[in-house]
Amino acid sequence: xxxxxxxxxxxxxxxxxxxxxxxxxxxxxxxxxxxxxxxxxxxxxxxxxxxxxxxxxxxxxxxxxxxxxxxxxxxxxxxxxxxxxxxxxxxxxxxxxxxxxxxxxxx
Amino acid sequence: xxxxxxxxxxxxxxxxxxxxxxxxxxxxxxxxxxxxxxxxxxxxxxxxxxxxxxxxxxxxxxxxxxxxxxxxxxxxxxxxxxxxxxxxxxxxxxxxxxxxxxxxxxxxxxxxxxxxxxxxxxxxxxxxxxxxxxxxxxxxxxxxxxxxxxxxxxxxxxxxxxxxxxxxxxxxxxxxxxxxxxxxxxxxxxx
Numbered sequence: 001x002x003x004x005x006x007x008x009x010x011x012x013x014x015x016x017x018x019x020x021x022x023x024x025x026x027x028x029x030x031x032x033x034x035x036x037x038x039x040x041x042x043x044x045x046x047x048x049x050x051x052x053x054x055x056x057x058x059x060x061x062x063x064x065x066x067x068x069x070x071x072x073x074x075x076x077x078x079x080x081x082x083x084x085x086x087x088x089x090x091x092x093x094x095x096x097x098x099x100x101x102x103x104x105x106x107x
Numbered sequence: 108x109x110x111x112x113x114x115x116x117x118x119x120x121x122x123x124x125x126x127x128x129x130x131x132x133x134x135x136x137x138x139x140x141x142x143x144x145x146x147x148x149x150x151x152x153x154x155x156x157x158x159x160x161x162x163x164x165x166x167x168x169x170x171x172x173x174x175x176x177x178x179x180x181x182x183x184x185x186x187x188x189x190x191x192x193x194x195x196x197x198x199x200x201x202x203x204x205x206x207x208x209x210x211x212x213x214x215x216x217x218x219x220x221x222x223x224x225x226x227x228x229x230x231x232x233x234x235x236x237x238x239x240x241x242x243x244x245x246x247x248x249x250x251x252x253x254x255x256x257x258x259x260x261x262x263x264x265x266x267x268x269x270x271x272x273x274x275x276x277x278x279x280x281x282x283x284x285x286x287x288x289x290x291x292x293x294x295x296x297x298x
Contacts, residue, residue: 010274010277010278011274013219014223014270014273014274014277015242017219017220017223017224018223018227018238018239018242018243018273019242019243019245020220020243021127021243022127022130022131024123024126024127024130024139026122026123026126026143027140030118030122030140030143030144031115031116031118031119031122032115033144034114034115034118034144034147034148035113035114035115035118037144037148038114038148038151
């Protein structure tokens with residue numbers, strides 16, 4: 001065998017030896033033993049960020065203030081119409097907010 | 108970590124991987140249970156910071172490498188000599204039953220395997236870790252880099268350097284053996 005062939009053979013054998021996974025015997029009940037040593041996990045209270053909810057609250061507050069401001073100047077037809085529109089928007093938000101609250105409690 | 112997977116399930120799923128990686132990295136079956144247990148307990152402590160985009164195996168390999176390094180430090184402190192990775196539970200006698208290969212070939216292969224394993228223990232911790240993860244665990248460069256916190260180029264360098272050192276070590280060992288065998292034969296002829 002020439003030196004190049006010998007080198008290739010050695011490389012091949014080396015790779016094979018390295019790729020050979022050693023046989024291991026995991027003791028019976030190892031997983032249970034390890035798991036018994038860790039403290040019981042406390043239930044983690046997950047409170048996801050609810051930016052939509054926050055925006056709704058702010059929107060409701062702004063609408064409420066706007067209702068007062070418009071009511072104080074409600075002398076013409078446009079202002080009254082505006083008042084009704086704002087009222088409707090506030091009612092819609094209130095209904096949505098209420099249903100969302102009960103939905104999230106169910107979860 | 109999938110929500111419905113308990114920690115015990117996770118240990119059961121990955122225990123073989125941890126045992127064989129530690130065995131190759133430490134070169135000894137001694138304290139293997141304790142080391143594997145240490146790996147999983149460290150994993151448990153790291154779980155709160157577990158990022159969903161990382162694989163559990165990446166964490167496990169990283170921890171196994173750290174645990175093996177600690178073990179080497181402990182051994183150095185205890186001034187223990189290197190231990191051979193000789194397979195105590197399944198010796199070469201078992202493998203003789205393999206069809207199509209004769210006993211001499213199998214014995215030679217077993218000796219070569221032992222030589223590789225013992226030379227592997229002479230490498231630096233990082234070279235050994237890279238070689239084991241690449242060859243034995245069949246990880247990609249990217250996965251090894253993620254597990255060891257190294258750039259991919261460094262992983263490649265360690266792999267190349269580690270293999271070179273292994274090859275040189277094996278060749279030196281063979282020359283040594285041939286020289287010893289030659290001397291033995293000479294003595295027999297004289298006698």
